[in-house]
Amino acid sequence: MACSKFFSGDLSELLNEVIQYFHYDYKTLHSCILVNRLWCRLAIPLLWEDPFSIKSPKNYRFIEIYLCNLSDDDKKRLNEYVIHSGLFPSNTLFNYPKFIKHLDIYKVYNSIETWAYTNLPTSPTTQMLDFITELIVRSLFLIFIENEVNLHSFGVIIKNYEEFECFDAAFELILQNTNFVHNIKSLTLDFDNPNCSNTLNTIIFYSIDFKNINVLSELFNQLNVLESIHIVNCYSLDSGFIQQINNVTKPFKLRSLFLDKMDELLDPLIQKSGNYLENFKITKCNSLQLSQSLELYCSNIKFLYVVLHFKNINLIFKLIKNIRQNLNYLIINFSIICNVDGKIKFSSILLQNLGQILPFKLEYLNLVLAIKGSDLEVFLKNSQNTFIKKLLIRNAKYDKNNQDILPYIKEYIMKKKRVEYLAILDLFRGKGVDLFSLKDEVKEFQLYDIQVLDYYDSVIGVYDFIKETY
Structure with missing residues (x-):
């Protein structure tokens, strides 16, 4: 297939398939953009689909490139606080905001706060830093919305009240422009989009307290193409939570379960998930029944996180033996x-x-x-x-x-x-x-x-x- 494309002259399509293999290898992608215009055109979208998550090489200059799309009034407001005048590029080779595919609010907030702190005058007040961060957050979301981005995943992880206040204006923009989240396939915590039932295939619950959440069975029964559910560091997985899951009539495709506490109440959840479970964290475990369920129903685990404890060490050895064909x-x-x-x-x-x-x-x-x-x-x-x-x-x-x-x-x-x-x-x-x-x-x-x-x-x-x- 690749040879036929090469001899038919379809080099760009073949090269694009090759570059896709470097999807998360950012250093290699940075090298690719220096080869020639074709390589640059193919590599740039991969570099810019999730810039807030890039760990290495890490810098925050991409925020300035985004902000060159601001209106003149907003640029003037930022220049009142930012120390150097040549902050915004005069022109760019690509429409970089258009390439964004993944947004994680927690990472967006941290990136903008770090960038703002380094570009503000020495020792800025907390009030000044909060103001400039909020202004940039709102500006970025406005830019993304105006560019009609095709967002694939959207993570709403708010760590504290300050972050919530910071994103308040951005959430208002999203509510006014629901197409912003219309095509997402991976959504963390936000279930308000009525068009998600036929597009949403991944849900990540991260640090959620399920104590007062009573709509889980209705939610899961309405999602028609849901392929993976992930529960990470969540709380109150009590009898009420388990009953809601038992009332789900569709297969409960729990792929990840990472908890700091385990007891016999989780046994029905383990049994219902069965071999859908692929990523698991095992901590202190007092329940013999739960231990047996892990051995009987969870042979497809690929990612195992073990927290050593005197009450689970024998279970750990048994579990690893049982899942090693997939681990x-x-x-x-x-x-x-x-x-x-x-x-x-x-x-x-x-x-x-x-x-x-x-x-x-x-x-x-x-x-x-x-x-x-x-x-x-x-x-x-x-x-x-x-x-x-x-x-x-x-x-x-x-x-x-x-x-x-x-x-x-x-x-x-x-x-x-x-x-x-x-x-x-x-x-x-x-x-x-x-x-x-x-x-x-x-x-x-x-x-x-x-x-x-x-x-x-x-x-x-x-x-x-x-x-x-x-």
Whole structure:
């Protein structure tokens, strides 16, 4: 197919298919725009479909490019506060606002606040910063609406009252221009658009208290093409919530369940979701029935987030064995209530038993443990048949004389080329040493085709993972 397109002269279509593979590789996309006009024209829409979410390379100059579309009056208002006069580009090569596909209000707010702070006079007052942020938020939404953007996902995550006030005017604009959210396929929290029943296929509940929400069964029964539901860090999943879910007559396609508390009330939810469940966080679990349901009904989990606790460690091993044919992402962390001895003990038990039950390939493994070198060696030997594309280790040291784990990593990981990407952070009394900062070590790993990454930049955020995957 690709060859036929090439010989028929349809080079732009073929090149577009190639560039699509770099969708979230922003550094490569930045390089693509420098090749020639065709490459630039194909790469720019990908770079600008979600600029607020780009982590690396991170800058906020894209906000200024957006703002060059402002009216002259609004530009004058901004120039009253902004320190440099040449803020807005005189012209741009593309209509950049038209490319926006994904908006997350929380990220928009943080990006604008950071940009405003760096462009305002030294030590601006809180009142001045709030005013300029609110003005820019309203201006950006007005620009997007006027450009009739084709928004694919819209996340409404408000952390505090100040953010709510800031977006008040923007929400008024949206209510007056409902086409702004007419074609969205992924919506977080906002269910007011009456046209969503035949277009909405993804819902993300993020940090929601379901205590006084009593319309869930009606909502889900009206959504005709809903393919994925995600519950992340939510509260009050009580008997009332479960009853509403039981009243849903359509398949309840719960793809993600990340909670900080688990009990027997969740058992009907687990059973109803069954093999739709693909992303799961397991914490303290006292219910034998719930544990059995996880083993019986949830064999399709691909992303598992484990919080170690003395009441769930055996369940963890059983669950990993049960799902390893599909498991692709694994995060293992401490329970916050574990003391030092408990963290060391659970880390030892885990490393002694984990390697032999891992799948043959993992896309991502993040171990947040208190590691002894001998235990790590056992794990690395037992997991020698597992290839890990991206391995992250955050090692909590409670004694400055703790054995260095790097020699074991070099012996069993580096020399055998068992990973593509590696990030290691050693922590002792709140101070961290990141392998990424040790330039000689980084160069040594490069000789074995292993790229060392900054640990915190490499950590997968659950919300971002869900958004990008679904």
